[in-house]
Amino acid sequence: xxxxxxxxxxxxxxxxxxxxxxxIGLEFAREGASVVFHYAHSEDGAASAVxxxxxxxxxxEVFKADFNxxxxxxxxxxxxxxxxxxxxxxxxxxxxxxxLPFEKVTPExxxxxxxxxxxxxxxxxxxxxxxxxxxxxxxxxLTSVHAFSGSPEHSVYAGxxxxxxxxxxxxxxxxxxxxxxxxxxxxxxxxxxxxxxxISGYDPEANGQLIPCGFEGEALDIAKVAVFLASEGARYxxxxxxxxxxxxTSWMSFHDGFRQSSTARFGRGYVPGL
Numbered sequence: 222x223x224x225x226x227x228x229x230x231x232x233x234x235x236x237x238x239x240x241x242x243x244x245i246g247l248e249f250a251r252e253g254a255s256v257v258f259h260y261a262h263s264e265d266g267a268a269s270a271v272x273x274x275x276x277x278x279x280x281x282e283v284f285k286a287d288f289n290x291x292x293x294x295x296x297x298x299x300x301x302x303x304x305x306x307x308x309x310x311x312x313x314x315x316x317x318x319x320x321l322p323f324e325k326v327t328p329e330x331x332x333x334x335x336x337x338x339x340x341x342x343x344x345x346x347x348x349x350x351x352x353x354x355x356x357x358x359x360x361x362x363l364t365s366v367h368a369f370s371g372s373p374e375h376s377v378y379a380g381x382x383x384x385x386x387x388x389x390x391x392x393x394x395x396x397x398x399x400x401x402x403x404x405x406x407x408x409x410x411x412x413x414x415x416x417x418x419x420i421s422g423y424d425p426e427a428n429g430q431l432i433p434c435g436f437e438g439e440a441l442d443i444a445k446v447a448v449f450l451a452s453e454g455a456r457y458x459x460x461x462x463x464x465x466x467x468x469x470t471s472w473m474s475f476h477d478g479f480r481q482s483s484t485a486r487f488g489r490g491y492v493p494g495l
Contacts, residue, residue, distance in 0.1 A: 226452055228253030231305035231356075235288070235297075235345065236315030238263025240413035241363065243270050244440035245312055245447045246281075252448055255280040257301040259315065261287060288315050288341035289333060298348035308352040310451045313342040314363040316381070320374040331377055338381035343388065350401075357400035359451045362389050363443075366409045366466050382407075386462050393460030402459055404450050409466020411438040433468030 236242040238260030260267035267283045274281035286297035316338045368382040393403040412425040429436035
């Protein structure tokens with residue numbers, strides 16, 4: 222087990238049956254924390270993560286909860302706190318996506334995305350707050366670069382992710398005086414297994430050439446940011462959303478391209494006195 226400051230910390234990671242959430246849970250466990258892995262549909266992934274942690278001498282458990290149902294969300298809080306004996310770190314990672322033309326989105330689809338992506342986050346944080354106050358804990362919310370940059374057919378999804386940024390900022394100023402830090406992470410393109418299932422011809426290497434740093438991120442890249450935000454090294458970071466996207470949102474897309482020099486030249490250099 223690790224001798225890091227995460228040793229014996231009590232962590233709940235939602236949506237941790239696959240992808241980024243699963244890797245966040247595993248990284249906290251590698252650092253010595255006790256971890257609850259939550260899933261809604263990906264039971265095999267969550268169960269295998271728990272098995273992996275236990276095989277290395279760690280402490281972990283898995284619980285299922287339907288994030289379209291607030292009662293189920295509150296039950297998850299109770300089960301997790303009972304197993305862990307309290308809570309030091311809450312990672313609100315659970316979320317679903319959908320791309321549809323704006324005019325084709327139904328009220329049911331709209332409600333489902335907002336229920337899972339933001340309402341459940343709100344009420345799970347509320348349900349775990351007494352334990353977080355007791356431990357002077359940390360809340361880490363997962364949002365997305367879709368909160369900052371537009372992409373066609375993501376009007377509902379982007380709205381939920383923008384709401385998470387605002388929720389993080391507002392909640393942080395309510396809870397910081399009470400000893401609880403709240404921040405968020407906005408991942409860019411990250412190679413996760415669901416992309417291979419959902420996107421025909423998905424090629425992370427080719428996608429990486431569209432990103433300024435030259436490669437698509439991995440789930441571990443985001444997991445390490447989460448562990449940092451939970452550490453004492455981040456104690457002065459409050460209410461912020463850390464963007465981990467390889468430079469994607471830093472690039473002005475109307476430019477010739479981030480790998481080429483600009484062909485346009487605007488005006489003359491400024492000379493004082495002229």
